[in-house]
Amino acid sequence: MIREQVCLMKMVFRWFGAHDDSISLEQIGQIPGCTGIFGSLPQYAPGEVWPENDIRALVQTVHDAGLSIEVIESVNVHEDIKMGLPSRDRYIDAYIQTIRNLAQCGIKVIVYNFMPVFDWLRTDLARPLPDHSTVMYYDDAMLQNVSPEQIVEQTSSKSNGFSLPGWEPERLAELRQVLVRYESIDEDKLLENYRYFLNAVIPVCEQAGVRMAVHPDDPAWPVFGIPRIAHTQEQLERILQLYDSPANSLCFCTGSFGSSPQNDVPAALRHFGERQRIACVHVRNIKFLGHKKFQEAAHLSACGSLDLYEIMKVLCDVGFDGWLRPDHGRMIWGERARPGYGLYDRALGLTYLNGLWEAICKSHHCFYLETSVN
Ligand code: DNO
DSSP, rough: OOOOOOOHHHHEOOOOOTTTOOOHHHHHHHHOOOOOEOOOOOTTTTTOOOOOOHHHHHHHHHHTOOOOEEEOOOOOHHHHHHHTTHHHHHHHHHHHHHHHHHTTTTEEEEEOOOOOOSSOSSSSEEETTTTEEEEEEEEHHHHHTHHHHHHHHHHHTTTTTTTTTTOOHHTTOOOOOOOOHEEEEEOHHHHHHHHHHHHHHHHHHHHTTTTEEOOOSSSOOOSTTTTOOOOHHHHHHHHHOOOOTTTTTEEEEHHHHHTTTTTTTTHHHHHHHHOOOOEEEEEEEEEEEEETTEEEEEEGGSSSEEEEEEEHHHHHTTTOOOOEEOOOOBBOOOOOOOOOSSSHHHHHHHHHHHHHHHHHHHHHEEOOOOOOOO
């Protein structure tokens, strides 16, 4: 069957900023077919307004390097908003101001998550593989023997000196107190708090021309008995229905959503992609090792349990025109970097994904963005 379709997917790379990344914009610009970055201002804690001047300076730096920046990952949601405390209004106002400031500087998508307390979680940040590369690893059974505090300690001490996204000290201050509060918050209550947040921010986004893109729970189940509401297709659909607007969209992460073998990644991508509710995509491969046990893998399909060809094909089928980035890579070739965010394996992943994309688009006779960097 011959299809004529336009596939305007933009291939980009995550960058943590000049002071918080082992990788330079110049290196990113030299990856063939990489046109931009997902950027952030890691110096601002959840609940703080990102000043327009600082955003503008970041955008300028990225543009000066010949790259685009239209996605921010992440503007983290203050815990009081998730817990529905009276102080949430103050933090929502700050969030709204950040949205407006970002929009003023040309940002189109804001990635965030609504995971209580912990963002992504691994039990080992550098598990050695037989080829001497290391990968991030998760084994739920290991969590039975450690406390949340120990996980925080373990994770931050093994980060090679880099801050880890979602593990910012501000976010985890007062951990015990926050955990106690969550004992009285169930899934319904969390969803209600989520609805309250969306009701406030989505109209602002619509007006400003920005899309909020929620990242699925990682891994795709609750941890430490704390509720999580964004890890199945039904749950993600429910979140989109909390406020039915294109501005309420997904950052579809294949490795997070796909960490549960019960989740069908291509089917969910097709479902949400056909409805134009995917603003951006993280493509990561993972390898199932048992019940709630997996390791992250090189992007090549054969290295893990996900079918990356199928994933890219669905994105082509649905005419995905948002931003896509390779997600966590292994640590290879002796690189020392933020776990998951080295240059080498992600660059390999990016070129592999671009290769799949070119082959799929050409064989389906689609028009796609061909970018040369030199
Ligand atoms: C981990 C990342 C997450 C992600 C947030 C989005 O490496 O995928 O920290 O950025 O969950 O808010």
